[in-house]
Amino acid sequence: MDGRWPGWGADAGLVVLTFLPALLSQPYVDTSGPAWTSLTVYETVGVGVLLLRRRLPTTAFVVGFGALFAALVGSAGAGAKLSPLVFLPLAVLLYSLGNHVASWRRTVSAVLGVSVLSVAGLWLNRMTTDSGDFQGGLDVLAALAPMPLAWAMGFAARTRQELLAAAERRAADARRAQALEAAQATQRERARIAGEMHDVVAHSLTLLVVHAETLRARGGELPDWARVQADGLAAAGRQSSGELRDLLRMLRDPADAAPLQPVPGLGELEALLDSHRAAGGTAGLTVGIAPESVPGPVQLATYRVVQEALVNARRHAPGAPVRVSVDGVAGELRCEIVNGRAPRRGTAGAGIGLGLVSMEERVGALDGGLTAGPTGDGGFRVVATMPLERVDV
Incomplete structure (x- = not known):
């Protein structure tokens, strides 16, 4: 009306x-x-x-x-x-x-x-x-x-409207063509990155898994501690290979982004800490929230944050005890990873310096927040919070 x-x-x-x-x-x-x-x-x-x-x-x-x-x-x-x-x-x-x-x-x-x-x-x-x-x-x-002048004015108005409509159609066509070109350029870049990752990372990772399996096959000739390390190395290599395959598939074709293997979540945190312990670290885990009440994207982000924090602890504070706690507080999931003072110096130049940036971007994508910094006793703390109610993924 x-x-x-x-x-x-x-x-x-x-x-x-x-x-x-x-x-x-x-x-x-x-x-x-x-x-x-x-x-x-x-x-x-x-x-x-x-x-x-x-x-x-x-x-x-x-x-x-x-x-x-x-x-x-x-x-x-x-x-x-x-x-x-x-x-x-x-x-x-x-x-x-x-x-x-x-x-x-x-x-x-x-x-x-x-x-x-x-x-x-x-x-x-x-x-x-x-x-x-x-x-x-x-x-x-x-x-x-003077009457024909009225018809001429109407004809001129209609012609102007048609010209404006044609200009709008051309602009819409140009926008669609630009969007299509951008999508094609993005897909070409994805394919290029996928090819580079396959050539550089997948080959080296495959060799790592092959060498680890070779060590396991000759486990009788190794001391006990070496057999444990070889088992952990082989398991980590297989998991990384599977995740890399999923990533390469997604880069080559975003429409085919379904993972080939289950996406890790809160239920896999204990296994993640076992691999950290197998590498010579000390870690404890406390989970105060039921995994089934946490959305899948939040579980995956929490797993990746803990994974990256453990890697950083092994690099920069080898041998330091690590404490991981996950809990639900006021409609949010709070994940805290704290490592103590390192008994020995870390590896100089380890990593590429993007671990914290990656964690912050992953948590920020879920409308969460991440803080990281040294503790008063010489350790390091990482705290990630993400909402449980609304996850735009």
């Missing part, structure tokens, strides 16, 4: 502006009964055709023109005159004809139709009145002469 009101309001205003002036000026032209009768009938018909000018512009123009000439001829035959302002609705109908009719055949047909009506009306007017004052002439021609 609200969307229709502006259109009806415009129509009402146009009716007032086109028909009221003739009513107001008629008393200064002719106050006879025939004049008022012709004017009233004409304006009644004119209001109807004016309201139909958008839906039936050609019909409205022909009927409106016919009603105007009938009013003029009828009043002239009765010896009455109408106000020259009765031609105002005709200008509006001509504007609508130029603005809404794109077919030249319909436009020419309408013009020919009103031409026939004009000739017939003039002939009938000559036949029904003897007075030269009511036979029509230059006064009618003077009123009709």
